[in-house]
Amino acid sequence: MNRRILWDCHMHSSFSADSPTPMEDMIRQAVFLGLQGITFTEHLDPDYPATPDGLDFSLDIPSYQEKLFQLQDTYKDKIQIRFGIELGLQMHLADYFHSLMQEFPFDFAIGSSHLVHGFDPYYPEFFQGRKESRCYMEYFESILENLSCCKDFDVYGHIDYIVRYGSNKNREYSYGRYKDILDEILKKLISMGKGIELNTGGYHYGLGEPNPCVGIIRRYRELGGEIITIGADAHTPDKAAYAFDRAEAVLDRCGFRYYTVFKEHKPEFLPL
Template sequence: MSNQILWDCHMHSSFSADSDTPMEDMIQDAIRRGLHGVCFTEHLDPDYPPTPDNETFELDLSAYQENLFMLRDKYQSKLDVRFGIELGLQPHLEHSFKELLESVPFDFVIGSSHVVHGQDPYYREFFKGRKESECYMEYFESILENLAVFSEMDVYGHIDYVVRYGPNQNREYSYGRYQDILDEILRTIISKGCGIELNTGGFHYGLGEPNPCRAVIRRYRQLGGEIITIGADAHGPDKIAYAFDKAADILADCGFTYYTVFKDRKPEFIKL
């Protein structure tokens, strides 16, 4: 296969609450895999609800920035290392996020929906006693609520994240079933000058599809969407660039001839 993706633009290290892998280990593995560049996108999820395992998504931003810049310099001849963040969007956080982005020199910003009206679908409680389709609709509606007040991110992350954790995952989910609201999300993202990501995490969750699924990516392109970044959502070295061969095929199949990376918040388009 000739198409190749050599940048992983969604990854986490021990600066994220849900990873215990040192950043340098992630960098060294990316070099071993022959990547040209990576972008760390550590989690920042303020006002994250209490969880059964007492997880909190706070970020020591100054330590993260200092460590990344040090390693970026150390490995600059072998790998392009960029400074990103994954913001856990909730409507009431818009002002604090806008202030953050004005003061910190990120290369790349992902805005993601993890918390929906006080609950993260990662935990079973979100689905308890409700139809799966109702839960999925609530998740998609929350994306529109976020976009109504905040669109300063570069891309919206894993748009159908909720499907990873549904009781039936994607056995009853399809673009067609949720077409109206997914189209509204895609049109809103495009109108606000944002992009989306192809997140291969769906493959390592056993969905057989990325997040969002192939049909949503195709629809994004049909609607005029141009900005699309690629990330494996790796929290450890074993998932870096996971299923990137499949991602390249999907991009080409959906009408893309390139993928996108960001530097200093500006998109760069790389030929497949």
């Protein structure tokens, strides 16, 4: 396959609570697909509430680092492997994440909103008895709250993550419907020197679009945004580099001629 996107910068393994996959299985799949590089971005949501399925979103970072560095060496002649993390941003965790970024030599940090005032939209209870549009708005408002105090990340992850889980998904959702608050988010990110990601998880959730949607990605570019990473949000090998051909088409449509990868928190711009 003639790929133009050769890095998957959002990938999970069994170091993340919601993945059953050994890290080496993800690497082998990436090598099989002909990727030049991958970035593991294991979940860290330090105070994630108890879940019906008993998931624990804490992360043993020293063990994760040790295993990743070992596999970096094992596969150094086949693929580049970078050390990343996906931070579940919340306002009260800003100082904790700042200290964490000083302590560990991450290449890349995704800042994501998984919890909205203590509740994850992944679970249907978040939507019960409430208008879907109000839930979506509260989610976007929580991103702005996070951006008021959380600065220790490189790109904001799957900005419209919530749309994966609404009962109507994106049938009644569009950039235009939430334009004012989404523009505020994008302008804030640009002013902070932060990027966004094109997360192809939206395709395997049946949205027919990435997260965020094409309208948001186009608007980010119109506003002067330049930093955009590509990731499949894979938790199993079959989702590695998922729908990257569609991601390439989206970048073309939105005016990008490159995509971004990070090393030691510094962006590298790769041509499409």
